[in-house]
Amino acid sequence: MPHHTPLISTIVAGIVLAFIFGALANRLRLPPLVGYLVAGIAIGPFTPGFVGDMDLAGELAEIGVILLMFGVGLHFSLDDLLAVKGIAIPGAVAQIVLATLMGIGLAWGIGWPLGEGLIFGLALSVASTVVLLTALQERRLLETRRGQIAVGWLIVEDIAMVLALVLIPAFSGLLGGKGEALTTTQLLTTLALTLGKVVAFVAVMLIVGRRLIPWVLERIASTGNRELFRLGVLAIALGFALGSAYGFGVSFALGAFFAGMILSESELSHRAAEESLPLRDAFAVLFFVSVGMLFDPSILIREPLLVLATVFVIVIGKSLAAAAIVRIFGHPLRTALTISVSLAQIGEFSFILATLGMSLGLLSKTGRDLILAGAILSILLNPLLFGILDRMTPQLKRREGYVPGSLPSPAGVEENPWPPLRDHVILVGFGRVGHLIASVLTEQGRPFIVIEDQPEVVKALRADGIPALYGNAAAPGMLEAANGADARWLLIAIPQVLEAGQIIEHARKLSPQIEVVARAHSSAEMLHLEKHGATHTIMGEREIAEGMASLVLSAATSELSVSAR
Numbered sequence: 001m002p003h004h005t006p007l008i009s010t011i012v013a014g015i016v017l018a019f020i021f022g023a024l025a026n027r028l029r030l031p032p033l034v035g036y037l038v039a040g041i042a043i044g045p046f047t048p049g050f051v052g053d054m055d056l057a058g059e060l061a062e063i064g065v066i067l068l069m070f071g072v073g074l075h076f077s078l079d080d081l082l083a084v085k086g087i088a089i090p091g092a093v094a095q096i097v098l099a100t101l102m103g104i105g106l107a108w109g110i111g112w113p114l115g116e117g118l119i120f121g122l123a124l125s126v127a128s129t130v131v132l133l134t135a136l137q138e139r140r141l142l143e144t145r146r147g148q149i150a151v152g153w154l155i156v157e158d159i160a161m162v163l164a165l166v167l168i169p170a171f172s173g174l175l176g177g178k179g180e181a182l183t184t185t186q187l188l189t190t191l192a193l194t195l196g197k198v199v200a201f202v203a204v205m206l207i208v209g210r211r212l213i214p215w216v217l218e219r220i221a222s223t224g225n226r227e228l229f230r231l232g233v234l235a236i237a238l239g240f241a242l243g244s245a246y247g248f249g250v251s252f253a254l255g256a257f258f259a260g261m262i263l264s265e266s267e268l269s270h271r272a273a274e275e276s277l278p279l280r281d282a283f284a285v286l287f288f289v290s291v292g293m294l295f296d297p298s299i300l301i302r303e304p305l306l307v308l309a310t311v312f313v314i315v316i317g318k319s320l321a322a323a324a325i326v327r328i329f330g331h332p333l334r335t336a337l338t339i340s341v342s343l344a345q346i347g348e349f350s351f352i353l354a355t356l357g358m359s360l361g362l363l364s365k366t367g368r369d370l371i372l373a374g375a376i377l378s379i380l381l382n383p384l385l386f387g388i389l390d391r392m393t394p395q396l397k398r399r400e401g402y403v404p405g406s407l408p409s410p411a412g413v414e415e416n417p418w419p420p421l422r423d424h425v426i427l428v429g430f431g432r433v434g435h436l437i438a439s440v441l442t443e444q445g446r447p448f449i450v451i452e453d454q455p456e457v458v459k460a461l462r463a464d465g466i467p468a469l470y471g472n473a474a475a476p477g478m479l480e481a482a483n484g485a486d487a488r489w490l491l492i493a494i495p496q497v498l499e500a501g502q503i504i505e506h507a508r509k510l511s512p513q514i515e516v517v518a519r520a521h522s523s524a525e526m527l528h529l530e531k532h533g534a535t536h537t538i539m540g541e542r543e544i545a546e547g548m549a550s551l552v553l554s555a556a557t558s559e560l561s562v563s564a565r
Contacts, residue, residue, distance in 0.1 A: 010043075010056050010057055014039060021035030031383040033383070036289055037288050037289075039288075039292060040290060040293040041292040041293070057289065061291075064285075064286055066237060066255075067238075069129060069241075070236075071277070083148065087152075088155070090329075092156035094325050098318075099124055099125035099317065103123070103125070104118060105117075107367075116364060125157075125346075126161050127345055128346060128347020130348070131379050146335045153339065162250050166249065168357075168360070197248045198249075201258075209258065209259065217233070233272045234279065237260070241256040251349075253348075291372075291375060299370065303370065310370045315345075323339065332396075341389050344378060345379050345382045354372070421447050421448075422483070423488045424446075424447040426448070426479070426484060426489070434452075434493035438450065438466070448467075472499070479503070488514070497529065500519075501528055504518065504533045516535045517535065517538065518536075521539065525537075
């Protein structure tokens with residue numbers, strides 16, 4: 001067997017170092033993605049030691065983008081996309097134009113030609129899919145109105161970049177790069193073909209895909225084979241992404257997004273999201289590692305002022321432009337700031353544009369290095385900006401007239417303040433276990449409040465008059481909104497033991513005397529939960545075993561008593 005295995009060594013080195021540096025970053029109270037980027041720098045060609053295969057890393061990262069966009073599509077219906085078209089389309093176009101002009105202005109100031117300035121400005125104008133979606137998912141904002149606008153904005157940016165990638169080679173000669181200048185007729189023909197392909201792609205996905213994708217997955221689900229179902233989900237995500245790219249010339253990410261969005265109309269969408277989650281997370285990590293591999297740290301020493309100017313355009317200039325546009329369209333300040341912070345970074349399309357620009361002779365090595373430096377630094381700064389926004393949220397809510405302590409609701413879920421509960425039960429999770437618990441509590445007349453991260457469940461509970469909060473119970477402010485300080489019981493019905501441990505720790509800080517009951521699937525999970533402060537832990541398998549054994553023992557006792565007579 002050959003020992004030269006660049007694919008295996010790149011994957012292993014990337015994941016192992018990402019784990020080590022990610023854990024270290026988490027220990028230092030930094031976002032784990034900082035560690036992932038450092039891992040990429042460590043195995044990149046600009047640092048000593050092992051060097052990973054950059055081409056392979058880029059392709060692995062593309063799989064991460066595909067799976068992530070597929071997952072977003074699973075939670076994003078066509079109606080949601082159409083609902084935000086009024087702000088997403090003009091807003092994204094205006095923001096791209098303004099950010100590109102800022103980049104051209106910076107390039108003109110340092111003496112670059114127009115062609116290089118155009119590529120540089122376009123690269124600074126488009127946000128990273130992975131970074132934006134990761135931030136929104138962590139804060140459970142994807143299903144909110146703000147999150148939907150951000151995702152719709154991102155989709156418009158993706159479509160605009162697809163057009164740019166097709167048109168830039170056609171204009172290369174005119175801009176001073178390689179190739180001959182095309183005639184007006186040739187340029188219009190190229191533009192018409194590109195737009196025609198995008199329209200054809202959307203039409204095929206809506207007409208054919210809407211029938212084919214759910215039908216295929218439902219047939220697979222009917223077999224009852226979980227392994228085959230998981231494979232079917234991956235085949236749909238990757239297959240439609242690849243087919244869209246080769247058949248219609250759109251990006252992998254856009255094809256995967258539409259496949260997920262169409263599948264979201266099926267009852268199997270939640271199961272599909274659950275089955276694809278582990279792979280989505282793993283390949284998203286490889287995306288950040290691949291970004292780190294591209295970075296040449298020497299640019300920070302060679303051109304520090306240009307690096308700062310580039311980061312300023314991305315983080316400040318582009319963000320202020322986006323916030324102003326959203327406010328002009330009449331949206332609240334909190335929405336404007338969420339959109340602006342979400343877009344205050346650049347990523348995968350920027351790298352593609354930089355590579356294309358260099359191949360056409362339109363972009364210098366310094367320009368590429370500045371784009372990469374801007375990407376790395378803006379990605380590092382983005383969690384800090386979201387942290388600042390999180391701290392500003394209470395003031396922004398009060399300014400917008402929110403009841404203190406209330407939380408953002410998903411799109412379509414009305415704010416429903418209820419009188420503060422005391423000596424009540426907080427139920428985390430409303431799946432099968434949570435539903436049974438709620439039924440018993442309702443029968444007994446015990447006051448309780450549910451914390452759930454599925455918007456449709458929250459809407460149904462509120463419609464039935466049951467207090468329910470939308471979000472992740474481990475997120476800052478959630479237990480406070482449920483008045484955890486005055487709660488008598490905390491029942492954690494979710495199966496995620498690590499998340500449950502975080503919830504318990506926070507609950508203990510709010511109320512040391514609260515009774516906490518959590519579910520576990522093994523003895524190790526029981527120990528973990530008890531270590532974090534759980535009063536009682538219940539393991540389903542043990543309860544079933546004891547119930548079965550008690551039936552056998554009671555039957556045996558009855559038989560002995562009958563024999564004794």
